[in-house]
Amino acid sequence: MTRTDAGLPRYEDAxxxxxxxxEIARLDGDPATGINAYAECxxxxxxxxxxxxxxxxxGGELRQFSFDDLADMSGRVANLLRGLGVGPGDVxxxxxxxxxxxxxxxxxxxxxxxxxxxxxxxxxxKAIEHRLGYSGARLVVTNxxxxxxxxxxxxxxxxxxxxxxxxxxxQGDVDFHAALAAASPDCEPVMRKGDDLFxxxxxxxxxxxxxxxxxPLRALLAFGAYMRDAIGLRPDDVFWNIADPGWAYGLYYAxxxxxxxxxxxxxxxxxxxxxxxxxxxERLGVTSLAGSPTxxxxxxxxxPEAAAPVKGRLRVVxxxxxxxxxxxxRWFDAHLDAPIHDHYGQTENGMMVNNHHGxxxxxxxxxxxxxxxxxxxxxxxxxxRELGPNQPGILAVDIANSPLRWFDGYHQAETPAIVGGYYRxxxxxxxxxxxxxxxxxxxDDVITSSGYRIGPFDVESALIEHPAVNExxxxxxxxxxxxxxxxxxxILASAYQGSPELAEELAQHVRKRLSAHAYPREIDxxxxxxxxxxxxxxxxxxxxxxxxxxxx
Ligand SMILES: CC(=O)SCCNC(=O)CCNC(=O)[C@H](O)C(C)(C)COP(=O)(O)OP(=O)(O)OC[C@H]1O[C@@H](n2cnc3c(N)ncnc32)[C@H](O)[C@@H]1OP(=O)(O)O
Numbered sequence: 152m153t154r155t156d157a158g159l160p161r162y163e164d165a166x167x168x169x170x171x172x173x174e175i176a177r178l179d180g181d182p183a184t185g186i187n188a189y190a191e192c193x194x195x196x197x198x199x200x201x202x203x204x205x206x207x208x209x210g211g212e213l214r215q216f217s218f219d220d221l222a223d224m225s226g227r228v229a230n231l232l233r234g235l236g237v238g239p240g241d242v243x244x245x246x247x248x249x250x251x252x253x254x255x256x257x258x259x260x261x262x263x264x265x266x267x268x269x270x271x272x273x274x275x276x277k278a279i280e281h282r283l284g285y286s287g288a289r290l291v292v293t294n295x296x297x298x299x300x301x302x303x304x305x306x307x308x309x310x311x312x313x314x315x316x317x318x319x320x321x322q323g324d325v326d327f328h329a330a331l332a333a334a335s336p337d338c339e340p341v342m343r344k345g346d347d348l349f350x351x352x353x354x355x356x357x358x359x360x361x362x363x364x365x366x367p368l369r370a371l372l373a374f375g376a377y378m379r380d381a382i383g384l385r386p387d388d389v390f391w392n393i394a395d396p397g398w399a400y401g402l403y404y405a406x407x408x409x410x411x412x413x414x415x416x417x418x419x420x421x422x423x424x425x426x427x428x429x430x431x432x433e434r435l436g437v438t439s440l441a442g443s444p445t446x447x448x449x450x451x452x453x454x455p456e457a458a459a460p461v462k463g464r465l466r467v468v469x470x471x472x473x474x475x476x477x478x479x480x481r482w483f484d485a486h487l488d489a490p491i492h493d494h495y496g497q498t499e500n501g502m503m504v505n506n507h508h509g510x511x512x513x514x515x516x517x518x519x520x521x522x523x524x525x526x527x528x529x530x531x532x533x534x535x536r537e538l539g540p541n542q543p544g545i546l547a548v549d550i551a552n553s554p555l556r557w558f559d560g561y562h563q564a565e566t567p568a569i570v571g572g573y574y575r576x577x578x579x580x581x582x583x584x585x586x587x588x589x590x591x592x593x594x595d596d597v598i599t600s601s602g603y604r605i606g607p608f609d610v611e612s613a614l615i616e617h618p619a620v621n622e623x624x625x626x627x628x629x630x631x632x633x634x635x636x637x638x639x640x641x642i643l644a645s646a647y648q649g650s651p652e653l654a655e656e657l658a659q660h661v662r663k664r665l666s667a668h669a670y671p672r673e674i675d676x677x678x679x680x681x682x683x684x685x686x687x688x689x690x691x692x693x694x695x696x697x698x699x700x701x702x703x
Contacts, residue, residue, distance in 0.1 A: 161511050162510040162512060162521060162524075165380065165507075165510050166522075169524040169554075171525070174376060174525070174554075174555070178371065179191060179195045181345075182344065182345020182346075182369040183344070185343070185344070186345060186368050186371070187262065187264070187340035188371065188407075189225060189258045189261040189262035189340050190262075191371055191411055192258065192261070192406075192407060192410040192411050193218050193222055193225060193258050193410060194222060194262075194340060195413075196218040196410075196413040197219045197222045198219065200217060200219075201218050201413060202215060202216075202218075203216050203217055203218040203220070203221050203254075203410060203416070204216040204221065204251060204415060204416055204418065205417045205418070206249075206250065206417075206418045206420070207417075207420060207421070208250075208420050208421075209420050209421050211421075213434075214251065218410075218413070221258055223336040224251075224255035224258075224259070224331065224336075225256075225258035225259040225262055226259070226262065226335065226336035226337055226338045227331040227332075227335065227336050228255050228256050228258070228331065229260075229262040229338040230334040230336075230337075230338055231311075231325070231327075231330045231331060231334050232260060232265060232290065233263055234330075235309065235325070237263065237265050237289050237290060238263065238264070239263065239264030239265065239341050239343065239347075240264065240265070240266065240347065240348070241265050241266065242265070242266045242268050242286045242351050243256075243260050243265050243266070243267060243268070243288055243289055243291070243292070244267075244269070244282070244283060244286065244288040244290070244291045244292070244308075245267065245268070245270065245291070245292045245293070246270040246272055246274070246292075246293040246294075246300070247272070247292065247293060247294060247313070248272055248420050249418040249419060249420050250294075250313075250418065250420055252292075252313050253396060253406075253418075254410075254418075256292050257396075257402075257406060262341070263340075263341050264341035264342075264343050264347070266286075266348045266349055266350060267349065267350050267351070267402075268282065268283075268286045268288055268350070268351040268352075269350075269397045269398070269401075269402050270282060270283075270291075270397060271397030271666065272297055272395070272397060273397075273666050274300070274397075274666045275664045275665050275667070276300045276301075276303035276664065277613060277616075277664045277665050278361075278665050279300060279304050280303075280304045280306075281360050282361070283307065283308065285362075285363050285562060286351045286363060286562070288308050289308055289309070290309045290310070291307070291308055291309070291310050291311070292310075292311045292313065292327060293310060293311075293312055294312065294314075295312065295314065295315065295318045298312055298321060310323070310324045310325070311324065311326075311330070312324045312326065312327060313328065314327070343368055344368070345368050345369035346368075346369065347368055348366060348367055348368070349366060349370075350365075350370075351363055351366070351562065352366060352399055352402070353498075354399075354497070354498040355604050355605055355609055356577075356597060357595040357596040357597055357607065357608065359606075360609055361606060362561040362562065362564045363561060364399075364498050364499055364558065364561060364562065366557070367559070369557050370403075370501065371407070371411060372555055372557075373501050373502075373557060374403050374407050374408045374501060375408065376523060376525055376555060377403075377494075377502045377505070377523065378409060378411070380505070380507045380509045380510050380523060380524060381469065381494050381502060381505035381506075381508060381509060382404070382408070382439060382441060382467070382469050382508060382509065383439070383467055383508030384409060384439060384509075385439075386414060387438075388414065388438045388466070389415075389417070389435055389438050390409050390414060390415065390416055390417065390437070390441075391416075391417035391419075391431065391432070391435070391437045391439070391440055391441070392404050392405035392416070392417075392440075392441035392442065392469075393405075393419070393423060393428065393440070393442040394441065394442055394443065394471075394602070398498075399496075399498040400441075400443075400471050400472060400602070403501050404441065404502075405441075417431075417437070419431055423449070425450050425452065425457060426453070429450070429457055429461055432461045433460050433461050436464065437465065438464065438466040438467075439465070439467050439469070440467075440469070441468070441469040441470075442469075442470065442471075443470065443472035443473055444472065444473045444475050444476060444634065445601040445634065446602075447470060447479050447483070447491065448476070448631075448632055451482045452632075455485075458486040458487050459486075462487055463487075463488045464489075465488075466489075467489070467492070467508045468487075468489050468492070470491055470492065471496060471602070472599070472601075472602025473601075473602050473634040475491065475493035477516040477517060480514060480516050481516075484514065490513075490514045491514065492505070492506035492507075492508055492512065492520070493515075493518065493520060494520065495519040495578075495590065497604075498604070499558040499568075499576075500556050500557060500574065501557075502523065503522065503523055503548065503556075503576075504519045504520050504522055504526075504528055504588050505519075506518065507520065507521070510524075515587065517589060518583070518588065518589055519588045519589065519590045520587060521586055521588070523555065525554055525555030525556075526548060526553040527549040527552040528546060528547070528588065529546075529548075529549050529573065530542065530545065530546060530580060530582055531544050531545045531547045531573060532545075535571045539582070540581070540582045540583060541584070542582075543579055543580070543581045544579070544580070544581070545575050545576065545578070545580075546575075546576045546579070546580040546588065547575045548573060548574040549573060550569070550573060551572055577594050577595050578593060578594065579592050579593070596626065596690045596694075597627075598625075598626070598635050599634050599635055600633045600635050600636055601633045601634070601668065602634075603668055603669070605627070605637060605669045607624075607625040607626060607627075607690060608625075609665065609669070610623075610625040610637060610639065610669055610670075611623045611624065611625050613660070613661045613664050613665040614639060614641065614657060614660070614661060614671075616660075616664065617656075617657055617660045618644065619643055619644055619647040619653060619656075620643065621642045621643060621644045622641070622642040623639055624639070624640045624680045624690055624693055625637060625638070625639045626638055626640075626690045626697065627694065628673070628694065628701065629698060637670065637671045638672070638673040638697065639671035639674045640674075640675050641676055641677065642677060642678065649676030653676075654676075658670045658671055658672070658674065681693065
């Protein structure tokens with residue numbers, strides 16, 4: 152393989168020489184014969200005194216865990232789960248903040264061949280109930296801050312609670328720490344096949360409630376390739392992906408990816424602030440940072456003085472979840488002296504199009520990048536024909552020619568996005584003549600806010616649970632900080648009058664029932680909604696009117 156001046160393998164060479172056999176050889180196991188996610192992400196890195204996790208608590212205390220520490224903790228988790236009757240293929244869920252127990256739990260579940268389902272800590276009972284319902288999870292692990300929501304979840308499985316000093320154990324719960332102390336750390340990893348699952352994610356679409364995204368073990372190949380080629384992770388990097396492991400980018404690339412490569416990851420339990428982010432970069436000497444453009448825009452908003460102490464510290468910065476604005480790229484260059492690269496992916500299939508730090512790509516504005524080696528990405532027209540450069544269409548994965556792709560369809564649901572040998576992402580893009588992809592927008596009503604993918608139907612159905620709401624339509628409207636914000640148009644029941652107080656009450660209702668991140672930040676009370684003759688709400692007309700209004 153030829154090298155660029157910087158000593159990096161060249162992108163074109165990496166594409167030309169890509170062989171799935173080489174990727175498989177990087178694993179200990181073989182997806183065809185036997186593989187275990189714990190063994191890949193932890194077991195094989197033990198006995199070398201290697202750091203696996205730096206965890207900063209809410210109080211600012213730094214705790215460090217080696218792969219051997221995680222092996223011990225996850226072995227105990229594995230035996231605890233086994234004792235509770237959890238076996239290979241069973242789903243166990245976690246509603247946990249970014250604490251070390253989360254990593255131990257995920258690895259412990261994988262060790263016995265179980266499937267981990269993340270539940271974001273901002274979720275309310277409605278969002279939790281739906282996800283536990285379709286996954287059939289056998290156990291949920293949580294902490295006292297999130298425990299109360301489970302009391303409102305119908306058919307909630309057994310709960311294990313991680314108690315802090317002074318907390319009392321809810322009746323019937325498993326005391327997580329006490330059970331771990333009593334359990335043996337020894338547990339032989341249960342071998343599985345590449346098509347067996349190890350994660351059950353969720354994702355939102357335009358219609359219906361969120362759907363389950365089953366992740367098979369062979370996805371490890373793609374997660375490792377992203378860390379190596381796109382993030383460009385090196386053994387001497389201090390890596391911090393600030394995304395929450397309640398979502399794909401966090402679980403795939405803040406936990407699984409770095410540990411797979413045997414490189415330590417970082418958790419900050421505290422809420423995101425620009426100040427604490429700069430402090431942690433400086434304190435830990437972070438060299439490789441990943442996150443969403445909203446987070447980076449918040450760093451920018453703090454001004455150059457706040458950035459000055461860490462200028463030149465970051466070797467590379469990786470951005471995912473929303474298109475990256477040119478202004479952020481310029482600002483990071485000027486005030487942090489850090490190359491920030493846009494990467495594109497989805498919960499389905501993970502990251503697929505990147506400006507690869509590890510393959511010699513330079514900073515590019517307005518471009519999502521190039522297909523990851525191991526993927527053949529195409530742009531399709533409405534009839535499913537492949538388009539050439541400068542013609543907008545739907546970005547899609549050519550299934551037969553993408554050995555790293557792993558998404559086979561939603562859990563117990565139709566997958567119209569897989570058709571004619573392609574997986575259609577639902578994002579409108581066009582190819583540049585050089586083969587890079589420029590992002591245009593979503594082809595459907597899915598909302599992208601702060602890097603979160605939010606389904607309008609989900610928010611609408613939470614709104615109509617409120618007695619004041621007769622009908623609701625939810626759209627994403629442009630926002631300079633969050634890319635889009637959720638906006639609701641509400642027809643009230645006859646006994647109610649629209650007011651700012653009622654709007655706030657409805658917003659709080661969605662926050663509490665559904666999720667603290669997916670509530671409508673704007674609500675308009677209206678007397679009618681645009682509909683098709685068959686009665687389907689035309690969200691695109693509401694969105695168009697809002698875009699025009701904001702332009703004005
Ligand atoms: C392939 C892929 O998966 S691509 C990328 C996936 N996407 C992501 O990882 C998401 C990236 N986004 C983020 O990490 C965050 O939005 C950040 C760091 C950029 C900004 O964070 P914040 O400004 O703190 O708020 P955030 O957007 O998370 O949350 C929105 C609201 O939910 C609340 N919230 C978030 N988490 C929680 C929680 N655990 N408990 C209660 N409330 C919460 C916030 O307080 C906020 O409330 P507010 O509207 O009253 O301010």
